[in-house]
Amino acid sequence: MTRQRYCVVGGGISGLVAAYRLRMLVGEDADITLFDPADRLGGILRTERLGGQSMDVGAEAFVVRRPEVPALLAELGLAGRQISTTGVRPTIFSQGRMHPLPADTVNGIPTSAASVTGLVDDATIAQMAAEPNRPLRWQPGADPAVGAVVTDRFGGQVVARSVDPMLSGVYAGSAATIGIRSAAPTVAAALDAGAPSLTDAGRRALPGSTQGPVFGAIEGGYQVLLDELVARSRLRWIPTSVTHLAPDADGWNLRDDEGQHWYADAVVIAVPAPRLAPLLADVAPTAAATAARIPVASAAVLALAVPGGTPLPQQSGVLVASGERLHAKAITLSTRKWGARGNAELLRLSFGRFGDQVARNTSDADLQAWAVEDLQSVFGTKVEPLDFLVHRWLDAMPQYGPGHRELTAGLRTGLPPTLAIAGNYLDGIGVPACVAVAGRAAEHVAKPTIRR
Ligand SMILES: Cc1cc2nc3c(=O)[nH]c(=O)nc-3n(C[C@H](O)[C@H](O)[C@H](O)COP(=O)(O)OP(=O)(O)OC[C@H]3O[C@@H](n4cnc5c(N)ncnc54)[C@H](O)[C@@H]3O)c2cc1C
Structure with missing residues (x-):
C-alpha cells in the first residue's frame, strides 16, 4: 500500500495544529509536509529573548x-x-488620564450606566439610564457594525471610550468596522431572542460567572507549545511559499516559489486570507474572490x-x-x-x-x-x-465586518472534500478559535483519505 501524503500550507498555530491533528488521525506511516517561507515556524506566535527573559512579541495570551x-x-503534557x-487589572486611557476598566461589560458594551461613571459625561449617563425605556428596533439575524448600535443606544462616548479600546486590542479595528455578531455574539443572540433594549441584551449576555482569570499564557512563551506540536506531528518543513494548487488524479499538485511540484492526497491551507485567494483561484474561484474581500x-x-x-x-x-x-x-x-x-x-x-x-x-x-x-x-x-x-x-x-459569518460560510462551500481551510479569518481571530478551526480542518480531510 502506498503511503498517504498530506500537505499543510502555512506554519502558524493553525497549520501546526492541523499537522498535529492529522498525525493523530492518520497514524505514523503517513507523510505530512508543511510549507512556510518564514525564518521560523509559528506565524504570529513568536517568542523572543529580551532583558534575559522570554517574551512573546505576537500573541502573548489566550482566553x-x-x-x-x-x-x-493538557493533551501535550504541558x-x-x-x-x-x-x-x-488594566485601565483605559481617556481624556488624558487613566480610568478603571469598566466592570460587567460584554467586549466593552456596558450593562449599566454605573459601570462607565467617570469615563463618560453626565449626558451620556442620562442617555444610558433612559435606554431601557426607549423602543428598540431590531431585525433578528441582522449584523450591523457594533459602533452603530452602541452609538444609537448609549452614545458616541461609550463607543470611543469603552468599545473601541477593546476592539482595537483584539482586531486592530474599531467599533465602526466590526459587526456586532463577531464583537459580541451573545448580545446579538439576546437581541434576536427578543431582549427589549441593549441594556437588557447585555445583561442576558454577561457570562454567568465572571470569577477567575480571563487570560492565561505559557511559561517560556508560545514557543514551548510550537516546539511540542512540531515534534509530535513529525512534519517535514519545506521553507518555501506555495504559489499554485491544482487537482491531480485523486489528489493535489502544489507548486512552490522555487518551481518544485509536490503531490498530496489531501491539503489543509492555513495561510492568512489575502494569501488564500491566489491559491484557490483555479480550484474554487468564488471562494478565492470571497477571501480577497476580507479586509x-x-x-x-x-x-x-x-x-x-x-x-x-x-x-x-x-x-x-x-x-x-x-x-x-x-x-x-x-x-x-x-x-x-x-x-x-x-x-x-x-x-x-x-x-x-x-x-x-x-x-x-x-x-x-x-x-x-x-x-x-x-x-x-x-x-x-x-x-x-x-x-x-x-x-x-x-476585520470581522458586518456580515462576516455569511462571507465565511460562502468560503467553505464549494471546496472539494480533500481540501480544507483554517486560519484566523474564519471563526474567530484569537488563538483558541484558530486551534478549534484547524482541528476540524484536519478531521475534514482525514476522513475521505482514511476510507480509501
Ligand atoms: C500583534 C498581535 C497580537 C495578538 N495577540 C493575541 C493574543 O494575545 N491572544 C490571542 O488569542 N490572539 C492574539 N492575536 C491573534 C492570533 O495571534 C492570530 O490570529 C493567530 O496566531 C493566527 O494564526 P494563523 O496560523 O491562523 O495565522 P498566522 O500566524 O498568520 O500564520 C500563517 C502562516 O502562513 C504562512 N504563509 C503565508 N502564505 C503562505 C504560502 N503561500 N505558502 C506557505 N506559507 C504561507 C506565513 O508565513 C505564516 O507563518 C494577536 C495577533 C497579533 C497580530
Whole structure:
C-alpha cells in the first residue's frame, strides 16, 4: 500500500495544529509536509529573548474561559506550563488620564450606566439610564457594525471610550468596522431572542460567572507549545511559499516559489486570507474572490526591557480610547501582568489600527521614541530602555465586518472534500478559535483519505 501524503500550507498555530491533528488521525506511516517561507515556524506566535527573559512579541495570551488551549496543553503534557495573570487589572486611557476598566461589560458594551461613571459625561449617563425605556428596533439575524448600535443606544462616548479600546486590542479595528455578531455574539443572540433594549441584551449576555482569570499564557512563551506540536506531528518543513494548487488524479499538485511540484492526497491551507485567494483561484474561484474581500489590518509591537525598579503602576496595562493624543493603541506591563521572571521589567506597546499605515511606514527609531513619549504621558515616568525590539505584523488581522459569518460560510462551500481551510479569518481571530478551526480542518480531510 502506498503511503498517504498530506500537505499543510502555512506554519502558524493553525497549520501546526492541523499537522498535529492529522498525525493523530492518520497514524505514523503517513507523510505530512508543511510549507512556510518564514525564518521560523509559528506565524504570529513568536517568542523572543529580551532583558534575559522570554517574551512573546505576537500573541502573548489566550482566553482561558474557552477550552481549546488549556485542553491542548493538557493533551501535550504541558498543563504545568500554563500560567495565569497576577490579578492586576488594566485601565483605559481617556481624556488624558487613566480610568478603571469598566466592570460587567460584554467586549466593552456596558450593562449599566454605573459601570462607565467617570469615563463618560453626565449626558451620556442620562442617555444610558433612559435606554431601557426607549423602543428598540431590531431585525433578528441582522449584523450591523457594533459602533452603530452602541452609538444609537448609549452614545458616541461609550463607543470611543469603552468599545473601541477593546476592539482595537483584539482586531486592530474599531467599533465602526466590526459587526456586532463577531464583537459580541451573545448580545446579538439576546437581541434576536427578543431582549427589549441593549441594556437588557447585555445583561442576558454577561457570562454567568465572571470569577477567575480571563487570560492565561505559557511559561517560556508560545514557543514551548510550537516546539511540542512540531515534534509530535513529525512534519517535514519545506521553507518555501506555495504559489499554485491544482487537482491531480485523486489528489493535489502544489507548486512552490522555487518551481518544485509536490503531490498530496489531501491539503489543509492555513495561510492568512489575502494569501488564500491566489491559491484557490483555479480550484474554487468564488471562494478565492470571497477571501480577497476580507479586509485586514496591520500592527507593530515594540517590546521594551527597562531597569527593574522603574516606577510603573501595579496594573496589567492600558487600553487607549479612540481620539487620544497617544501613538500607541495599547500598552502591556508584561512583568506586572504575568509576574517577574528576571531583574529587568518588560513592557510592550502596540501601534497601528485598521486603515492606517503606521505599522508599515514608521521606523524602529520613531516607534521607540513614541514609546518613551507615551509612557511619560500615561504614567509620568521617563523610562530608560535597556533593550528593545520591534516586530511588524503586516496584513495579519482580519476585520470581522458586518456580515462576516455569511462571507465565511460562502468560503467553505464549494471546496472539494480533500481540501480544507483554517486560519484566523474564519471563526474567530484569537488563538483558541484558530486551534478549534484547524482541528476540524484536519478531521475534514482525514476522513475521505482514511476510507480509501
Ligand atoms: C500583534 C498581535 C497580537 C495578538 N495577540 C493575541 C493574543 O494575545 N491572544 C490571542 O488569542 N490572539 C492574539 N492575536 C491573534 C492570533 O495571534 C492570530 O490570529 C493567530 O496566531 C493566527 O494564526 P494563523 O496560523 O491562523 O495565522 P498566522 O500566524 O498568520 O500564520 C500563517 C502562516 O502562513 C504562512 N504563509 C503565508 N502564505 C503562505 C504560502 N503561500 N505558502 C506557505 N506559507 C504561507 C506565513 O508565513 C505564516 O507563518 C494577536 C495577533 C497579533 C497580530
